[in-house]
Amino acid sequence: MKLSLGPVLFFWDRDILMQFYADMAEQPLDIIYMGETVCSKRRSLSLDDWLGLARDMQQQSQAQVVLSGLTLVEAASELSSLKRMCGNGEFLVEANDMSAVHYLSQQNVPFVGGPALNIYNGQTLAEFIKCGMTRWSPPVECSAQIISAALKQLDELGVARPEVEVFAYGHLPLAYSARCFTARSENRPKDDCDLCCIKYEEGIPLLSQEGQALFTINGIQTMSAEINNLLADFPSLQAAGTDIARLSPRAQGMSEIITAWDSVRQGHLPPLAVQGCNGYWHGRPGMVSVEEVGLC
Template identity: 90%
Template sequence: MKLSLGPVLFFWERDTLMQFYAEMAEQPLDIIYLGETICSKRRSLSLDDWLGLAGDMQQQSNAQVVLSGLTLVEAASELSSLKRMCENGDFLVEANDMSAVHYLSQRKVPFVGGPALNIYNGYTLSEFIDAGMMRWSPPVECSAKIIAAALNQLDELGVARPEVEVFAYGHLPLAYSARCFTARSENRPKDDCDLCCIKYEEGIPLLSQEGQALFTINGIQTMSAEINNLLADFPSLQASGVDIARLSPRAQGMNEVIAAWHNVRQGELAPLAVQGCNGYWHSRPGMVSVEEAGLC
């Protein structure tokens, strides 16, 4: 199984990003995603910077470099930048919005279908494959059964399966909104946010009235509070035909996370249980740790 590093979903300083990717270039990764997917106002790196970094990463690492586009396009300037990314001519693009699918399909170039695209069955999957999608990252709430059913429908339709890439580690991206929740938490309007999300390297925990962490606020994005971790489910990932496990960047400890996954794919036994949640994979509520709940 291949390992991929998803795009950084949080807002980090330029130096932090550059140091992070310098370290990631030395890791045993097969695919590295680069780009801003959450908010176009996060300009630690411009599109030209991302393209330059992609070129550097391609030379420094054996990993395939993929450019990730915005998930929610709201302005003409964002659309123009996304179109330019789709026309880069050198790197595969991950489409997280239908506008990117449109541009890439028009150019007749292959692309990655990101987890924000609403693809839940083989019939929809077939349409995207016809448009040029060669790798599918299912929505994070998809279980092993949903993915298997979609792939079986593809077989019945006589359509070749794409690569399948599952979001296997990190805060789950659950929803997107035109409203910026981080700005609202500081009583700031979205248009005058002062880029306050730079202060929260892994977002803001959102607690219930009882003090339980339910979600993580990350700009316009709502994420899981718990870390989704499918390392203990590695055997079932393989059995389900998953080709790639996506590890979503965190501010600390990514080297150790990658090493653990790499050791298991090299033949080390997967742990019986891990810290974090894995409910969605087992058709359960996403925040559940199936092993701890005795549901597996």
């Protein structure tokens, strides 16, 4: 199984991003995604900067570099930037919005279907494959059963399977909104946010009135409070037809996380249990660990 590093979902400043990717170039990764997927106001790196960094990474690492586009496109300027990214002519693009799918399909170039695209069955998969999708990252709420069923339907349609990339580690990106929740938490309007989300390197925990961790607020993005961790589920990842395990970047300890996953894919036994949640993978509520519902 291949290991991929997903795009950085949080707002980090330029120096932190550059050091992070310098560190990641030395890791045993097969695919590295780069680009801003959450908010176009986050401009630590411009598109030209991302392209330059991608070229450097390709020289320093054996990993395939993929450019990731915005998930929620709200302005003509964002659409223009996305169109330019799709026409970069050098790197594979991850489409997280249907406008990107449109541009890439028009150019007749292959692309990655990101987890924000609503693809849940074989018929829909087949339509996206006709548009040029060669790799599918299912929505994060998809269970092993849903993914296996979609691939079986695709087989029955006589359509060759794309690569399947499962979001296997990290805060789950659950929803996007036109409203910026981080700005609202500081009583700021979205248009005058002062880029306050840069103060929260892994978002803001959101608790219930009872003190239970429910979500993580990351600008316009709502994420899971718990870390989704499917390392103990590695055998079922393989059985479901997973080709690539996506690890979502965190501010601390990313090298150790990659090492643990690399060890298991090299043949070492996976742990019996890990910290975090894996409910969606088992068809349960996402915040649940399978141990809590007696599924181990």
